Amino acid sequence: MTMTANKQHAWTAVCRYADLTPGRGVAALVDGVQIAVFRTTPGELYATGNRDPYSGAYVISRGVTGSRDGVPTVASPMYKHVFDLRSGTCLDDPTIALPTYPVRRYRGLVWVRR
Amino acid sequence: MDANGVRPQHGASGPGGSSRPDSARRIVVAGYGMVGHRCAELLAERAARSTAPVRITVLGEEPRAAYDRVHLSSLFDGKSPQDLTYPTPPGVEVSLGDPVAAIDRQDRTVTTASGAEYAYDELVLATGSYPFVPPMPGHDATGAFVYRTIEDVEAIKRFAAGRKIGAVVGGGLLGLEAAGALQAMGLETHVVEFAPRLMGVQVDEGGGQALLSRIAALGVTVHTSTRTEAVETGEDGSVYALVLAKGDDLSALPVDMVVFAAGVRARDQLGRDAGLAVGERGGIRVDEFCRTEDPAIYAIGECAQAVDGRVYGLVAPGYAMAETVADHLLGADPKPFRSADVSTKLKLLGVEVASFGDAFGATPGALSALYSDSTAGLYKKLVIGEDGRLLGGILVGDASAYATLRPLAGTDSPLPATPEQLLLPASLGAAPALGPDALPDSATVCSCHNVTKGTITSAIHEQGCADVGAIKACTKAGTGCGSCVPLLGRLLTSAGVQTSKALCAHFEQTRAELYEIVLVRGITTFAQLLTEHGRGGDGCEVCKPAVASILASLGGTLGAGQHILDGEQAALQDTNDHFLANLQRNGSYSVVPRIPGGEITPQKLIAIGEVARDFGLYTKITGGQRIDLFGARVEQLPQIWRRLVDAGFESGHAYGKALRTVKSCVGSEWCRYGVQESVKMAIELELRYRGLRAPHKVKAAVSGCARECAEAQSKDFGVIATERGWNLYVGGNGGFRPRHADLLATDLSERELLRTIDRFLMFYIRTADRLERTATWIERMEGGLDHLRAVVMEDSLGLCEELDRLMGQHVAGYTDEWRAAIEDPETLRRFVSFVNAPGVPDPEIKFEYERGQIKPLLEIGPRPDEGPARDDDSDNERVPVEVGA
Numbered sequence: 001m002t003m004t005a006n007k008q009h010a011w012t013a014v015c016r017y018a019d020l021t022p023g024r025g026v027a028a029l030v031d032g033v034q035i036a037v038f039r040t041t042p043g044e045l046y047a048t049g050n051r052d053p054y055s056g057a058y059v060i061s062r063g064v065t066g067s068r069d070g071v072p073t074v075a076s077p078m079y080k081h082v083f084d085l086r087s088g089t090c091l092d093d094p095t096i097a098l099p100t101y102p103v104r105r106y107r108g109l110v111w112v113r114r
Numbered sequence: 115m116d117a118n119g120v121r122p123q124h125g126a127s128g129p130g131g132s133s134r135p136d137s138a139r140r141i142v143v144a145g146y147g148m149v150g151h152r153c154a155e156l157l158a159e160r161a162a163r164s165t166a167p168v169r170i171t172v173l174g175e176e177p178r179a180a181y182d183r184v185h186l187s188s189l190f191d192g193k194s195p196q197d198l199t200y201p202t203p204p205g206v207e208v209s210l211g212d213p214v215a216a217i218d219r220q221d222r223t224v225t226t227a228s229g230a231e232y233a234y235d236e237l238v239l240a241t242g243s244y245p246f247v248p249p250m251p252g253h254d255a256t257g258a259f260v261y262r263t264i265e266d267v268e269a270i271k272r273f274a275a276g277r278k279i280g281a282v283v284g285g286g287l288l289g290l291e292a293a294g295a296l297q298a299m300g301l302e303t304h305v306v307e308f309a310p311r312l313m314g315v316q317v318d319e320g321g322g323q324a325l326l327s328r329i330a331a332l333g334v335t336v337h338t339s340t341r342t343e344a345v346e347t348g349e350d351g352s353v354y355a356l357v358l359a360k361g362d363d364l365s366a367l368p369v370d371m372v373v374f375a376a377g378v379r380a381r382d383q384l385g386r387d388a389g390l391a392v393g394e395r396g397g398i399r400v401d402e403f404c405r406t407e408d409p410a411i412y413a414i415g416e417c418a419q420a421v422d423g424r425v426y427g428l429v430a431p432g433y434a435m436a437e438t439v440a441d442h443l444l445g446a447d448p449k450p451f452r453s454a455d456v457s458t459k460l461k462l463l464g465v466e467v468a469s470f471g472d473a474f475g476a477t478p479g480a481l482s483a484l485y486s487d488s489t490a491g492l493y494k495k496l497v498i499g500e501d502g503r504l505l506g507g508i509l510v511g512d513a514s515a516y517a518t519l520r521p522l523a524g525t526d527s528p529l530p531a532t533p534e535q536l537l538l539p540a541s542l543g544a545a546p547a548l549g550p551d552a553l554p555d556s557a558t559v560c561s562c563h564n565v566t567k568g569t570i571t572s573a574i575h576e577q578g579c580a581d582v583g584a585i586k587a588c589t590k591a592g593t594g595c596g597s598c599v600p601l602l603g604r605l606l607t608s609a610g611v612q613t614s615k616a617l618c619a620h621f622e623q624t625r626a627e628l629y630e631i632v633l634v635r636g637i638t639t640f641a642q643l644l645t646e647h648g649r650g651g652d653g654c655e656v657c658k659p660a661v662a663s664i665l666a667s668l669g670g671t672l673g674a675g676q677h678i679l680d681g682e683q684a685a686l687q688d689t690n691d692h693f694l695a696n697l698q699r700n701g702s703y704s705v706v707p708r709i710p711g712g713e714i715t716p717q718k719l720i721a722i723g724e725v726a727r728d729f730g731l732y733t734k735i736t737g738g739q740r741i742d743l744f745g746a747r748v749e750q751l752p753q754i755w756r757r758l759v760d761a762g763f764e765s766g767h768a769y770g771k772a773l774r775t776v777k778s779c780v781g782s783e784w785c786r787y788g789v790q791e792s793v794k795m796a797i798e799l800e801l802r803y804r805g806l807r808a809p810h811k812v813k814a815a816v817s818g819c820a821r822e823c824a825e826a827q828s829k830d831f832g833v834i835a836t837e838r839g840w841n842l843y844v845g846g847n848g849g850f851r852p853r854h855a856d857l858l859a860t861d862l863s864e865r866e867l868l869r870t871i872d873r874f875l876m877f878y879i880r881t882a883d884r885l886e887r888t889a890t891w892i893e894r895m896e897g898g899l900d901h902l903r904a905v906v907m908e909d910s911l912g913l914c915e916e917l918d919r920l921m922g923q924h925v926a927g928y929t930d931e932w933r934a935a936i937e938d939p940e941t942l943r944r945f946v947s948f949v950n951a952p953g954v955p956d957p958e959i960k961f962e963y964e965r966g967q968i969k970p971l972l973e974i975g976p977r978p979d980e981g982p983a984r985d986d987d988s989d990n991e992r993v994p995v996e997v998g999a
Contacts, residue, residue: 014950019943023652023685024692026949027956034958037949041641041652041685051958056972057701058958062689066654068619075655077689077697082655 011102013109017045020110025074027061030114035101036061037110038085040072046085047103047112052076053096060098138167141443142224142234144214144384146174148183149415149432150240151200156440158203164444170206173226175213175241176263184429187291189267190298192841192857198264214241217388219408236410238439239385239398243378243416243427248283252345257353257371261292262378270373274299277370281305281356283342285312289375290462293334296373297463304335304367306342306358308376316458316469317493317508320486324493324510328465331491337367345372380417380425393419402450403442404435412439422453430454430562437564455561457523459516465491468513471506471523472497480505483533494537504529517601521557521567551608559605560591560598570602574609581606617884618656620648625809625884629664633880638665638672639682655688660884662686663771666807667879670927671920677934678770678807679941690769693945694931695751700970702959703751704744705731706768707758708804711778711796711816712739721761729754732967738775738813740766745968747955752945755932764930767805771885773812776800777825781818781835790835792818795864799833802868803875805928809882809891812875827855830888831871836860840867844874844902847889856892856899859907869918873906876917 014028020039027050028035034050038061050058055078063074065085072085082091088098102113141157143150154172161168174180181198189195202208212226223233245260247253259270274280280296282289285307296303305312311322312329326336341359346366348354356367385398390406390413392398397419404412404420415432419425426432431454441448457470475482479500486493492511496519499505506523509516515536522530529536553559555568573579573588582602586592592599616622621644623631628643637643640661644653653661665686666678677683678691690696695703707722722741726733731754732744746754768774778796782788796816806812815826816833826832832843838861846855859870882891895901904910906917935941947956961968 012950019949021685021944022682023658027947028950029948029954030950034948034956055699057699058956059689059697059701062692062697064655064658064686064688065652066620066658067652068654070651072652073654078699080655 011104011111011113013111015110017105017108017110023065025061025063025065027058028112030112033114034058035112035114036074037103037112038065038074039110040065040085044072045103045105045110046072046074047101048074048083048085048088049099049101051098052078052081053090053098054079054081138169140169140171140233140235141238142232142236143170143172143238143240144224145240145242145415145417146172146176146180146208146210147240147242147415148180148429149242149436150174150238151180151203152433153238153240153414153436153439154206154208155203156436157444158206160440160444161205168444170203171232172206172208173212173214173224173232174208174210176265177211178264179208179210181264183263186261186264186267187295187298189264190271190295192843192860193854195264197854214384217384217411219388219411222410234410236412236443239406239411239413239417240415240432240436241381241384241417243380245288245374246377246379247374248342248376250342250344252347252353253374255345255347255353256351258345259371259373261288261295261373261375267295270295270371271299273371274301278302279304279369280371280373281367281369282373282375283356284375284377285309285336285338286315286375286377287313287458287460287462288378289373290329292373292375293329294463296371297332297334301370302335303333304337304369305329306337306340306356306367308339308341310339312336312338313467316467316473317510318474318495320484320495321467321469321493321508321510323488324486324491325465325467327488328491328511329463332463332465334463378416378427380419382413382417385411385413385417393423393425395425397425402438402452403448404439404451405442412442414439420451420453424453426454426456428454428456428458430564431456433562434564455558457520457561459513459520465511466509466513468509468516468520469507470516470520471504473506473508475505477505483537485537496533496536498529498533502528517598518553520561521553521559521601525554525557527554527557559601560589563590565589565591567605570605571609574606574611579606580611617660618654620644620651620653620657622649623647625660625664626881628661629667629880632661632664633668633671636672640665640686641682653686656884658686659688659691662691663807663809663884667924668920669807670923677929677931677938677941679931679935679944684941684944693748693751694755694765694769694935695746696769698744698970700959700972701956702744702970703746703748704742704768705746705751705754705758706736706740706742706766707763708766708800709740709775710800710804711776711793713778713793713797718761718763721758721763725754725757725761728757730968732969736768736775739777740775742768745961745970747947747959748945749947749952749955752936752942756936759930759933759936765805765932767931770807771810772805772807773800773803773814775813776803777813777815777829779816779818779821779823781816785818787821788818788835789837790818790840792816792824792833792835795833795835795840795867796824799868799871802925803871805931806875806879806924808875808879810885810887812878812888828852829855831855831874833867833871839863842867842870842874845889845892845899847887851889853889858899858903870906872921873914873917874902876920877902877905877913880917 012030023041025036025038036048036050038046050060052059059077062077065074073082075082083098088100090096104111143154157170180200212228214224215227216225223231225231245262280301281304282292283306285305293303293305312325343357343359346355353372358365358367380396382392382396382398386392390398398406398413400406400413400418402421404414406413414435416427435451438448438451459468475497481498483496494509496507497505504522553567557567559567569589577588579585579588585602592602615624662683726743734742736742776796776799778792781792782790812830814831815824815829817824817826818835826834827843828846828848832855834841840862841860842858843855844858847853878888946952948954960971962971
């Protein structure tokens with residue numbers, strides 16, 4: 001389902017919140033950009049770029065989420081680099097970061113803005 | 115001799131000879147046994163650091179490269195000569211099968227048996243010893259052997275086939291080794307010893323008694339105080355009987371073969387012929403730098419008589435002498451060799467025997483403390499000085515205290531506990547095992563390489579050695595006989611090196627402890643385990659898949675979600691398990707259907723081909739005798755599997771830390787050499803263990819005969835057919851650190867085989883660390899293979915009933931993960947590239963063509979500085995991937 005709610009803000013609804021498995025992510029294609037959307041175990045939403053900067057493959061959404069010292073994380077499934085879901089920064093190498101995107105839950109849907 | 119003093123050299127010196135500068139210093143080592151090899155190795159190390167050119171030549175008598183003679187009897191235990199062989203030290207010229215026959219001290223040349231001549235600046239004699247065969251009638255008959263070389267062992271093996279009774283003359287260390295070999299070949303075995311007790315050099319009367327009762331209990335008949343008068347031969351000239359004399363009584367013992375192991379004599383003839391002084395009872399006399407009378411000639415090992423007048427027959431003193439000579443020739447500060455520790459710890463016929471320090475209480479005023487249990491075949495004696503310090507001891511039947519007691523003996527340290535506490539078995543309320551703190555820094559921990567506790571602790575503190583492997587690499591300690599390895603571990607702990615056993619920041623338990631918690635408390639979810647036994651947080655990429663694996667291993671037992679993608683479990687799985695396929699470097703996946711035992715019908719082969727063709731997949735045969743289909747996008751996986759399931763395939767679990775394949779050779783149905791049906795067995799094993807989740811992947815193989823075409827000895831478990839059943843090997847590995855599997859059990863029936871593998875696997879799953887292959891697991895296990903054997907074959911932990919039950923539940927509860935997945939709409943919903951565009955394939959997955967098939971178009975591959983891609987079927991998953999800045 002692709003619905004554009006407000007052109008001015010360009011929020012895009014990508015799926016139902018209930019469709020997300022707690023602790024996992026999905027990939028969404030928004031205006032040709034691949035965005036990884038995560039629902040953490042406690043229920044928070046995060047959105048980052050789907051491209052793993054270390055391998056160049058579009059796989060971040062398939063990583064295992066978790067926490068490290070209270071920081072919500074995702075580990076790339078390719079070489080297991082761990083990223084801070086809030087800032088996108090790689091915790092193993094702060095010079096590398098994923099892009100991040102605004103994400104919200106509204107009327108049962110998950111919305112991201114590119 | 116030419117102007118440079120170099121004689122023309124004959125063929126044996128090899129083609130490298132002429133290219134070297136004539137000015138190079140020439141060091142010749144005569145003899146290529148363990149000590150000759152060690153000497154060449156040490157010389158080569160020093161020569162590599164030296165600026166002056168050095169040419170090192172070794173001239174050996176045996177037709178093969180140097181090997182580990184100490185473990186000769188392991189050749190009866192499944193090892194091959196290859197396993198025992200040492201690598202040639204780099205830069206050393208080695209000539210085999212052509213011993214030095216004469217030394218010309220005037221010209222400084224040696225001549226070999228074939229007539230080749232070698233000039234030397236320095237000559238090191240390491241000719242070792244020869245077995246002493248009492249000059250009795252018939253001693254050289256057909257069927258009479260000695261026990262010294264691999265060739266001896268092979269001759270014994272060939273001759274023993276089909277014979278019934280064997281005797282060993284000599285009840286010392288070597289004699290009991292030989293007796294163990296005869297028994298291992300299934301012969302009725304006798305040991306004839308002239309002295310009143312066995313192993314008279316190492317143990318006293320009481321120790322000999324304990325040893326005798328243990329060995330007798332194993333079915334070996336021991337004749338002590340008995341002289342062998344003659345070997346009777348039959349009409350064909352082969353061994354027929356031994357004539358034995360006990361006191362005045364003569365008797366005949368019928369035998370098919372006899373092995374003489376009545377001691378060794380120094381091979382000092384070269385020295386004698388060259389006019390060098392030799393000791394009264396043999397051995398070329400040397401000074402404390404191992405120089406003979408001729409300063410250009412050294413002698414080391416069993417052919418030398420040290421300054422203390424002794425000829426040492428153990429390998430450790432030989433190594434120490436090699437070190438002295440290497441330093442004297444090419445190093446700095448050679449350490450004089452004056453005497454050596456002759457402490458030994460051995461396992462003969464499965465009985466532990468250790469003797470150390472002043473074992474016989476020869477020190478004036480020495481007292482002994484004794485614990486002896488003749489029914490159990492236990493004997494432990496500590497020799498204590500007047501001042502209460504430990505001087506030495508003898509341990510028979512249980513030598514576990516050896517590692518801590520031996521380094522204490524002869525030092526100034528007081529006894530760390532009362533003698534009774536040190537001697538009593540743990541079950542009688544003895545003190546806990548001694549800590550390494552009791553040792554002074556000067557105590558020798560590794561006697562093979564003469565490494566002190568001080569050296570090891572400084573390696574830990576100053577060079578940052580954080581595990582046993584690092585200590586081995588840094589100090590060589592533990593790389594000889596290995597008996598000090600447990601002590602190395604304890605030194606690490608005592609030095610405060612915290613090798614944290616916590617699984618990750620969320621669980622302070624080890625994987626094995628979590629397994630126990632899940633099993634005992636019947637926990638069925640990660641959330642429950644984290645809440646009740648974790649340290650807070652949400653879990654992570656380490657603990658989630660690890661716990662998912664434990665839950666899956668116990669799925670059949672706990673009655674939790676039977677499928678690894680049921681409910682919460684789906685969120686825990688790594689991407690491979692999450693999509694039931696193997697992630698490849700461009701984000702696509704590979705698909706591997708199970709092909710049990712590698713057997714496949716033409717129809718099924720065609721079905722795989724059609725699927726690969728229709729989906730345009732890259733197709734490759736794997737090392738595990740199945741077919742890997744690469745390049746599938748997530749949304750294609752269910753479509754591919756629908757086709758495969760319809761064609762009768764099921765998941766191959768190539769994506770899981772689980773049983774992968776059971777490879778097989780074609781076996782006795784077709785092969786002219788096969789002795790059992792290996793394909794049938796491989797299929798049975800693969801179907802039995804398919805889907806079994808483990809701490810790491812498990813690979814297996816079945817070979818139909820000893821030719822081993824299935825390479826079973828490189829697998830986690832490997833089965834090799836014998837005439838009488840199946841031999842089971844465990845703990846093999848390929849990959850980053852290859853390891854030959856250990857022989858766990860022999861000649862098992864099919865039922866015994868299944869039961870033993872069941873228990874082996876379940877014990878592995880229960881106790882291994884996360885991502886720990888069976889090879890590392892066994893090496894890490896306290897007590898090693900013996901402990902493992904005791905657990906799975908003798909039920910020493912009382913676990914077997916449970917292990918059997920757990921495996922039974924796994925086998926009964928197995929279902930095909932892919933069939934279940936394609937039948938469940940909830941699961942299928944996840945197999946899309948984009949949640950908001952289910953029909954759109956991932957545009958970033960692109961291919962080009964090479965050799966008629968697709969390959970990833972890697973505009974998106976890792977940059978050159980981003981480290982190598984990782985092959986999911988490789989064995990190297992624990993090797994950290996280095997990432998450039």
